[in-house]
Amino acid sequence: METFSLLVYGHVEGNIYLKVLLCLNTKSGIALLYNEETNNTYDVCLKLTKEVLTIQKLDVVCTSGSETQVNHRTVVLRRQATGGLGLSIKGGAEHNVPVVISKIFKDQVGKKVFYLSTVHLLRTAGDEVTITVRYLREVPSFLKLPLGSPGLDHSRVSSPLFDSGLHLNGNGNNTAPSPPSPSANEPKYEKRWLDAVCLPLLMARVSRYKAGTDKLRCNCFEVFALDGASTNILQFCTAAESTDWLQAISTNINDLTQENIKLVNKYCSSDDQIVHMGWACESPEGSTAGPTSVFKFLALRGPYFYIFRSPPISAADWGQAETTYNLYEVLFKVHKLWMAEDCWLQARLYLGLEHSPEQQDNESLCFSILVGHGQSHTFRVELASDLAIWEKSFQRAVFLEVQRIRSKSYMCSSQGNVLCFTIDFGSGFTCSEGTSKTVLWRYKFSQLKGSSDDGKTRVKLLFKNAESKQIEMKELEFANLTAVLHCIHSFIAAKVASVDPLFMCSQSFSGNYMNS
Numbered sequence: 001m002e003t004f005s006l007l008v009y010g011h012v013e014g015n016i017y018l019k020v021l022l023c024l025n026t027k028s029g030i031a032l033l034y035n036e037e038t039n040n041t042y043d044v045c046l047k048l049t050k051e052v053l054t055i056q057k058l059d060v061v062c063t064s065g066s067e068t069q070v071n072h073r074t075v076v077l078r079r080q081a082t083g084g085l086g087l088s089i090k091g092g093a094e095h096n097v098p099v100v101i102s103k104i105f106k107d108q109v110g111k112k113v114f115y116l117s118t119v120h121l122l123r124t125a126g127d128e129v130t131i132t133v134r135y136l137r138e139v140p141s142f143l144k145l146p147l148g149s150p151g152l153d154h155s156r157v158s159s160p161l162f163d164s165g166l167h168l169n170g171n172g173n174n175t176a177p178s179p180p181s182p183s184a185n186e187p188k189y190e191k192r193w194l195d196a197v198c199l200p201l202l203m204a205r206v207s208r209y210k211a212g213t214d215k216l217r218c219n220c221f222e223v224f225a226l227d228g229a230s231t232n233i234l235q236f237c238t239a240a241e242s243t244d245w246l247q248a249i250s251t252n253i254n255d256l257t258q259e260n261i262k263l264v265n266k267y268c269s270s271d272d273q274i275v276h277m278g279w280a281c282e283s284p285e286g287s288t289a290g291p292t293s294v295f296k297f298l299a300l301r302g303p304y305f306y307i308f309r310s311p312p313i314s315a316a317d318w319g320q321a322e323t324t325y326n327l328y329e330v331l332f333k334v335h336k337l338w339m340a341e342d343c344w345l346q347a348r349l350y351l352g353l354e355h356s357p358e359q360q361d362n363e364s365l366c367f368s369i370l371v372g373h374g375q376s377h378t379f380r381v382e383l384a385s386d387l388a389i390w391e392k393s394f395q396r397a398v399f400l401e402v403q404r405i406r407s408k409s410y411m412c413s414s415q416g417n418v419l420c421f422t423i424d425f426g427s428g429f430t431c432s433e434g435t436s437k438t439v440l441w442r443y444k445f446s447q448l449k450g451s452s453d454d455g456k457t458r459v460k461l462l463f464k465n466a467e468s469k470q471i472e473m474k475e476l477e478f479a480n481l482t483a484v485l486h487c488i489h490s491f492i493a494a495k496v497a498s499v500d501p502l503f504m505c506s507q508s509f510s511g512n513y514m515n516s
Helices: 120-124 239-265 316-320 343-350 384-405 481-498 501-506
Strands: 002-012 015-035 040-048 052-064 072-078 087-092 097-104 128-134 188-200 205-207 220-224 233-235 274-283 294-301 304-308 323-326 331-336 365-370 376-381 407-414 417-424 428-433 439-443 448-453 458-464 471-477
Touching: 015 239, 040 233, 040 239, 205 239, 220 239, 239 274, 239 384, 274 384, 294 384, 304 316, 331 384, 365 384, 376 384, 384 481, 384 501, 407 481, 417 481, 448 481, 458 481, 481 501
Parallel strands: none
Antiparallel strands: 002 015, 015 040, 015 233, 040 052, 052 188, 072 128, 087 097, 205 220, 220 233, 274 294, 274 376, 294 304, 304 323, 331 365, 365 376, 407 417, 407 471, 417 428, 428 439, 448 458, 458 471
């Protein structure tokens, strides 16, 4: 990736300051584009800017003269029993040039034809073919260009394309005649890269997997725009080249997403800030992937974790989420992060100083969101760096939410009595009678030494008495035990984070996580 920076130097009160005004990440190169519907593959030129991925295809353009002067006509060919159509043709889609008739055999039906738009008609047609042709006095210059490169080659050496042809008269030994003398008014043609697809990267997504499966494509991926438009499958020669492009495109998508987050957060209250959002592939029923895996747009905003079918564009869209969960009642769990067993590499990855390694052995980069009543959602991302960002973002979002609510109470029962169990960020755990609110017992977070549950409704909490140093067990029953356990986890994690100087230092940045 090429990075361009515009630097401006100035002088304020005797101090030199440096301001970066512009930083543009751009990249260009050649790839193969594969269309699954047509099963065709051809060279394309990729151009990546901050906001757009452009795909250029090699095409033939008229550089001088006028195509309107060229005579177009429609003719009907009837195949003969001997001699076929009486044509010798050159070119084709595999060379990125039109099909040209280089020789017409006397007294055969091809005598009527001068130019063909496609060779497929001739290969598959029956006894009668109707085609549109046009006459070119001079051999087009693109037939003399080196294959696979745009631009005019002024040498008069013919390319392999000009020297080979497909004979449709039953005789493959005929050679093409010398081209006639050029005409001043005859159109001139060149091969050039022309824009075919311009894909906006805002809210776009990338995928290396075959649609709806866990099958990883080799050195390939697709890019999908917000409106559903796709690049089709981009293929690369090596895994390193594929990963390099994947990371470059993903970086630009993430940068645009963070800019959008900043813009939204400027007009939102401190309790309704977006921490992070982006695409992930959901695998139903907790499997790492399956035949019905679908992409979902996830967001951490204010007190909720959102799951959307498509990104929220307007303020009203935020009320159309497929599912929402209270952040303090969900648990984030990383399945497996593939990387070399190197703590320094892991540290650099989490600090954003290292790109994610190439995924091997089809190991998915997955995380789960565990919610109430034992339910869960499993999501897959494309890069290890994406997984690291989601993990840090959840930590940040849960911490902010616990700081906001400060305490949470749940109704429970013990030995037939209705109780109120409260988790408080400042004081710890408190249990009181449901009606009189009389406090029955209270413990600090540090006094919780363990717990066990039946996986349904009952939990045993083990606390260490501050005076006697003995372990005291409190058994409680909840309607939604999973949510309570996740809430306890969230409060304890937030409490621990609040005394971690590194974590608290990261919270000092104004605005939003990942936006500083």
